[in-house]
Amino acid sequence: MIKLFQFKLCPFSRRVRFTLEEYNISFVTIDEIIWNKRKEFLAINPAGTLPVLIDEADDIIINNYAIIEYIEEKYSHLQKGISLISGNLRGKAEIRRLVDWYDNKFYNEVSRIILRELIDKYYMKNKTEDKSPNMESLRIAQENSIYHFEYLSHLISSRRWIAGDAISQADIAAATHISCLDYLNKIDWDKWSEIKNWYARIKSRPSFSSILEDRLAGFHPPNHYSNPDF
Amino acid sequence: MIKLFQFKLCPFSRRVRFTLEEYNISFVTIDEIIWNKRKEFLAINPAGTLPVLIDEADDIIINNYAIIEYIEEKYSHLQKGISLISGNLRGKAEIRRLVDWYDNKFYNEVSRIILRELIDKYYMKNKTEDKSPNMESLRIAQENSIYHFEYLSHLISSRRWIAGDAISQADIAAATHISCLDYLNKIDWDKWSEIKNWYARIKSRPSFSSILEDRLAGFHPPNHYSNPDF
Numbered sequence: 001m002i003k004l005f006q007f008k009l010c011p012f013s014r015r016v017r018f019t020l021e022e023y024n025i026s027f028v029t030i031d032e033i034i035w036n037k038r039k040e041f042l043a044i045n046p047a048g049t050l051p052v053l054i055d056e057a058d059d060i061i062i063n064n065y066a067i068i069e070y071i072e073e074k075y076s077h078l079q080k081g082i083s084l085i086s087g088n089l090r091g092k093a094e095i096r097r098l099v100d101w102y103d104n105k106f107y108n109e110v111s112r113i114i115l116r117e118l119i120d121k122y123y124m125k126n127k128t129e130d131k132s133p134n135m136e137s138l139r140i141a142q143e144n145s146i147y148h149f150e151y152l153s154h155l156i157s158s159r160r161w162i163a164g165d166a167i168s169q170a171d172i173a174a175a176t177h178i179s180c181l182d183y184l185n186k187i188d189w190d191k192w193s194e195i196k197n198w199y200a201r202i203k204s205r206p207s208f209s210s211i212l213e214d215r216l217a218g219f220h221p222p223n224h225y226s227n228p229d230f
Numbered sequence: 231m232i233k234l235f236q237f238k239l240c241p242f243s244r245r246v247r248f249t250l251e252e253y254n255i256s257f258v259t260i261d262e263i264i265w266n267k268r269k270e271f272l273a274i275n276p277a278g279t280l281p282v283l284i285d286e287a288d289d290i291i292i293n294n295y296a297i298i299e300y301i302e303e304k305y306s307h308l309q310k311g312i313s314l315i316s317g318n319l320r321g322k323a324e325i326r327r328l329v330d331w332y333d334n335k336f337y338n339e340v341s342r343i344i345l346r347e348l349i350d351k352y353y354m355k356n357k358t359e360d361k362s363p364n365m366e367s368l369r370i371a372q373e374n375s376i377y378h379f380e381y382l383s384h385l386i387s388s389r390r391w392i393a394g395d396a397i398s399q400a401d402i403a404a405a406t407h408i409s410c411l412d413y414l415n416k417i418d419w420d421k422w423s424e425i426k427n428w429y430a431r432i433k434s435r436p437s438f439s440s441i442l443e444d445r446l447a448g449f450h451p452p453n454h455y456s457n458p459d460f
């Protein structure tokens with residue numbers, strides 16, 4: 001059985017789960033609190049990062065980019081032509097450009113900051129001194145998010161999905177970052193109706209349901225979080 | 231003819247050049263000073279980032295990750311089985327894990343800081359106030375580099391190339407970041423003999439020669455920079 005070491009509010013862990021579910025691949029998850037630096041986990045991945053996939057042959061696959069391309073190459077052909085990095089070479093390049101946009105640009109400017117202030121600091125608390133969220137950092141991340149949400153609105157106003165007619169890794173990357181922010185109630189949905197419509201379509205997919213069922217002790221999501229008709 | 235918009239001391243631009251040269255693909259380069267925000271360039275890539283590839287069919291391919299996978303899928307089969315993301319699925323995952331290590335972890339902790347302080351600030355100078363390099367930031371980047379160089383030494387002491395027996399995108403990613411630091415004389419080669427041996431093999435490749443010929447006005451590389459027997 002495939003094992004996935006993950007953290008519930010890690011956008012990259014969510015992305016691997018969403019991808020495996022889209023391909024109907026069975027797997028078990030192991031919740032890893034990376035801040036605890038568990039020895040058994042560090043023996044598997046000395047860098048201590050998530051996600052980590054252990055496949056049926058006990059091969060250890062580390063790193064989001066490596067795992068996503070690995071799943072694509074290994075499993076997409078089993079799905080009767082369904083692919084999450086699909087199309088001609090130009091179409092695939094557009095998907096990968098947007099994946100990198102969310103995994104690096106959006107992450108560094110928005111989701112990493114919010115997750116660091118609210119989640120990392122909460123888990124680090126017992127290790128070092130009490131560290132409250134830096135309100136100025138949170139304000140900057142919220143401000144940065146406006147430009148990103150405008151770009152996302154632009155993309156999905158002209159296309160059915162982010163990178164074209166079919167759902168792709170670009171949607172999965174954007175949706176998993178956004179889902180972490182939404183869990184922390186950091187999105188004002190009244191302002192972003194186009195993104196809300198697209199995200200409602202994501203939320204309605206059976207492959208996304210486990211992400212909507214996630215609950216992290218100490219952090220209650222808003223009521224609309226799990227509701228596809230929010 | 232393929233066109234590559236690049237900056238001489240951008241590790242990601244260097245990586246695409248190195249890759250195209252390895253595959254014997256003809257291309258022309260266009261030096262783009264991104265800080266100038268040239269309108270014609272922003273019309274091609276509104277995000278203003280490098281590298282950008284325009285292929286024979288005038289398709290615009292944006293983003294390092296997208297370009298590298300695009301070149302791999304389009305051209306590696308023309309090279310009689312030579313591939314820079316090679317091996318079985320596990321081997322490919324190891325290459326991609328290490329590419330991401332250099333393009334994100336090494337970049338964020340070392341090369342981005344040094345390039346920002348020395349290069350970005352130089353090009354931004356005329357736009358805003360005079361900004362000298364922050365010596366404390368440079369010191370932190372140098373300190374971070376020690377742990378990265380120890381890890382690189384570890385990798386190439388047990389393998390011929392970084393990810394295994396064959397040269398791969400992992401070597402190209404590491405080498406292009408390192409080549410930018412070396413141009414700025416930020417590597418103490420006396421301390422890193424294993425890395426030096428590996429980098430000498432990289433420098434000896436004809437595909438790397440154009441990178442060794444790069445000269446950026448205002449920044450003279452040290453004498454050893456171009457010499458494969460340094």
